[in-house]
Amino acid sequence: MITIELRALRVFGHHGVHEHEKRDGQDFLFDVDLAVGARGASDRLEDTVDYSALARTVKELSDERSYDLLEALATAIADELLQRFGAERVLVRITKPGVRPGGLDGVAGVSVSKP
Numbered sequence: 001m002i003t004i005e006l007r008a009l010r011v012f013g014h015h016g017v018h019e020h021e022k023r024d025g026q027d028f029l030f031d032v033d034l035a036v037g038a039r040g041a042s043d044r045l046e047d048t049v050d051y052s053a054l055a056r057t058v059k060e061l062s063d064e065r066s067y068d069l070l071e072a073l074a075t076a077i078a079d080e081l082l083q084r085f086g087a088e089r090v091l092v093r094i095t096k097p098g099v100r101p102g103g104l105d106g107v108a109g110v111s112v113s114k115p
Contacts, residue, residue, distance in 0.1 A: 001037060002041065004032075004048070005032065006030065006055055013026070029094070030058050031093040032077075032092055033089075034090050036048060054081070071112065074094050079114065090113065
């Protein structure tokens, strides 16, 4: 099983439940694991998923609308990546690097895996 991976893809967006998050925006970090079977073993780009196209799709979907919950954004991205790229499985993880959960050092985020 070949998995195309994106790590710490930084996308500026206007997601969150607080008004200042929607108004001012913030950075989000996306990790994506896209399982594509044996595609790419041929060493031909046209046989696999171009990770640049994958990254552009994540940004496009984040830019498309504002989400209150990261869970909803991650689900929308996972669904679209499965459909658009014909993948067998996908994991989408989103973190908010600028947030201090509970006022403590750390990172808040969510992950969605399908199917």
